[in-house]
Amino acid sequence: MRIAIRNGRVIDPASGHDAIADLFIADGRIAAIGAEPPGFKADRTIDAHGLIVAPGLVDLCARMREPGAEGALKVEMRAALAGGVTGVVCPPDTDPPLDEPGLVRMLRQRSREAAGARLYPLGALTAGLAGEALAEIETLHEVGCVAFMHTRALPHDNSVLLQAMRYAKTFDLPLWLRPVEDTLAGSGVAAAGPVAGRLGLPSVPVAAETVALHTVFELQRAAGNPRVHLARLSSAAGVELVRRAKRDGLPVTADVGIHHVHLIDVDIGYFDSNYRLDPPLRSQRDRDAIVAGLADGTIDAICSDHTPVGEDDKLLPFGEAAPGATALETLLPLVLKWAGRAKVPLVRALGKVTSDAARVLGEPTGRLAIGAKADIVMFDPSVPWRVVPEALVSDGKDTPFAGHELEGRARFTLVGGEVRFERR
Amino acid sequence: MRNPQLNSNGELHHLLTIEGLPRAIIERILTTADSFINVASREVKNVPLLRGTAVFNLFFEHSTRTRTTFEIAARRLSADVFNLDITRSSTSKGESLLDTINNLTAMQADMFVVRHATSGAPYLIAQHVAPHIHVINAGDGRHAHPTQGLLDMYTIRHYKREFANLRVAIVGDILHSRVARSDIHALTTLGVPEVRAVGPLTLLPSGLEEMGVRVCTRLEEGIKDADVIIMLRLQNERMRGALLPSAQEFFRNYGLTPDKLRLAKPDAIVMHPGPMNRGVEIDSHVADGAQSVILPQVTFGIAVRMAVLSIAASSQRMQ
Numbered sequence: 001m002r003i004a005i006r007n008g009r010v011i012d013p014a015s016g017h018d019a020i021a022d023l024f025i026a027d028g029r030i031a032a033i034g035a036e037p038p039g040f041k042a043d044r045t046i047d048a049h050g051l052i053v054a055p056g057l058v059d060l061c062a063r064m065r066e067p068g069a070e071g072a073l074k075v076e077m078r079a080a081l082a083g084g085v086t087g088v089v090c091p092p093d094t095d096p097p098l099d100e101p102g103l104v105r106m107l108r109q110r111s112r113e114a115a116g117a118r119l120y121p122l123g124a125l126t127a128g129l130a131g132e133a134l135a136e137i138e139t140l141h142e143v144g145c146v147a148f149m150h151t152r153a154l155p156h157d158n159s160v161l162l163q164a165m166r167y168a169k170t171f172d173l174p175l176w177l178r179p180v181e182d183t184l185a186g187s188g189v190a191a192a193g194p195v196a197g198r199l200g201l202p203s204v205p206v207a208a209e210t211v212a213l214h215t216v217f218e219l220q221r222a223a224g225n226p227r228v229h230l231a232r233l234s235s236a237a238g239v240e241l242v243r244r245a246k247r248d249g250l251p252v253t254a255d256v257g258i259h260h261v262h263l264i265d266v267d268i269g270y271f272d273s274n275y276r277l278d279p280p281l282r283s284q285r286d287r288d289a290i291v292a293g294l295a296d297g298t299i300d301a302i303c304s305d306h307t308p309v310g311e312d313d314k315l316l317p318f319g320e321a322a323p324g325a326t327a328l329e330t331l332l333p334l335v336l337k338w339a340g341r342a343k344v345p346l347v348r349a350l351g352k353v354t355s356d357a358a359r360v361l362g363e364p365t366g367r368l369a370i371g372a373k374a375d376i377v378m379f380d381p382s383v384p385w386r387v388v389p390e391a392l393v394s395d396g397k398d399t400p401f402a403g404h405e406l407e408g409r410a411r412f413t414l415v416g417g418e419v420r421f422e423r424r
Numbered sequence: 425m426r427n428p429q430l431n432s433n434g435e436l437h438h439l440l441t442i443e444g445l446p447r448a449i450i451e452r453i454l455t456t457a458d459s460f461i462n463v464a465s466r467e468v469k470n471v472p473l474l475r476g477t478a479v480f481n482l483f484f485e486h487s488t489r490t491r492t493t494f495e496i497a498a499r500r501l502s503a504d505v506f507n508l509d510i511t512r513s514s515t516s517k518g519e520s521l522l523d524t525i526n527n528l529t530a531m532q533a534d535m536f537v538v539r540h541a542t543s544g545a546p547y548l549i550a551q552h553v554a555p556h557i558h559v560i561n562a563g564d565g566r567h568a569h570p571t572q573g574l575l576d577m578y579t580i581r582h583y584k585r586e587f588a589n590l591r592v593a594i595v596g597d598i599l600h601s602r603v604a605r606s607d608i609h610a611l612t613t614l615g616v617p618e619v620r621a622v623g624p625l626t627l628l629p630s631g632l633e634e635m636g637v638r639v640c641t642r643l644e645e646g647i648k649d650a651d652v653i654i655m656l657r658l659q660n661e662r663m664r665g666a667l668l669p670s671a672q673e674f675f676r677n678y679g680l681t682p683d684k685l686r687l688a689k690p691d692a693i694v695m696h697p698g699p700m701n702r703g704v705e706i707d708s709h710v711a712d713g714a715q716s717v718i719l720p721q722v723t724f725g726i727a728v729r730m731a732v733l734s735i736a737a738s739s740q741r742m743q
Binding site: 192193194195196197198199200201203270271273312315316317318319320 | 602
């Protein structure tokens, strides 16, 4: 299908393009930006006046709940499209975990059938995510896993982590790690500090993140410098350690969850379990350091960390509630909100969820280039809308932004040149 | 953020924590408790204030002492009291906290007195009950034990009259103590100029200075010239991990003995929320000595709880 998108403000972070221009799609790819190709007969013309035309968002972490909940993938994929997300990286902490090639094949097949966003599965680094034996990461890579992750915390046993790094380095496969030392994190549910102190909540000290980061960097050096991506930084001290590691030349990238760009521990208020997140929300100083880390490139990307939680699992006292929030549909407006507050030009801000995220992923996506697959989002950057949990597409309804008014919403989402989402 | 304890008239509808409670409300509770002290010494110990009110004691965490004093307080107000001991195992059999509450509401409860092992549980309950129902926090995790805080203040006021010139030391496992947190909020709200938290670093939470507290890691420094010493129980069941080597070493360094007590003012009072671990945080000679007001605390506790129940019950519906 040939599509002409006219009069939109075309923003492509990868090339720095930010101007009103037309964009032409043919055979699922971008045929031209700007001048109409000679003889181009559009099957559909979309008037993008007032809209921004950008690469579809690449979300470095969104849980699709499959394997696990039958039929959930379709729903979460629709949520992704509604959020303008065309590429979703799903972590391996599914049920069962993604440590078997058969499961990965099945998941990719289901994803193709769902005709939603593109799926980039992360394979389990260890069998069963138990942190003891290696998973067959080379084979998993063969069937489509882009990288390998140990979720929630570092593997308990440092020797396992070191061997996993060496093995991954053999095949030049990247490791994604949550920089959390689990004995220090303990049963903490909130960040150590005055808020946890007042509320009497078991806390996670900053050392849980900094000790983990030190461990990762030392083992990286010992293992011949495999590529490591650090998932979900939360502290100022953590950001600074990553900054130094990059300066020292370690092949390291990092991301932050969108909620940690905006929220802090005080927002927990009266034990509101919508603010029960993992990693926990830290102080204003930490948030400021995260914003600075995004500005200077220490933090490469922002992800949604989309975690649909059953309502019953949130209607519990704070410490017992399941951590996480639904975030595919709030990612875009929250990125715009951060860009506005931090005075980051859109062409750079959007990079954190498009070209920079794609670079972390190592996939040719997240950009509007001639010949590239036409994965595109067209959004109204200033339309106000109220976050009504029941009206969200995702099965996950719990978000700290419930009832908030946000600005910016996807109007059209295209994957491979096909309009897969359209908001009236 | 609207204080979830107060209704739109600023009246006390729930009692969840002392933090954020207006000073005037605390003082009203103490004054009301004065009138109930006299009730206890009469022949007929009951007043009809809560006649017809159904008070449900919902204890998700075992407690005989607190539950009994709440029961006595409610009965002295002529309320109908129902005790529910919901142990961990039955809730883990499937019924969620809110399901339990809904079932009890259907049984025409007017007031829930709740003790729970998880900080914040009473807030969740208060958020979900019908507007006419009152929730009284009888202790949630490490977070708060507001009636204990109030009865501690009543005790201090009884023996010391004014709060404005006092030095108060709270000693022991403050990290895990909801009593300590409630006492701290009450003392600072009532204008006590010096509140000290005394304990080893492993038993002190972060953020004490932000709460207006001076941190002391040595007992001698902490109780020097103190007017009030509040000793906390070393709570074995709450401790996880390598926080202390032994009860003996704790007693050597933080146990209140007659010798150590001499560092405080000669007319200092010694308090303890109970139950005491004799020989762990407090020496028997001190517990039973002339400066101990531990038993009067219990008596005052009944009057204070009567005050809390009657004040909450008299407030208008939550809007």
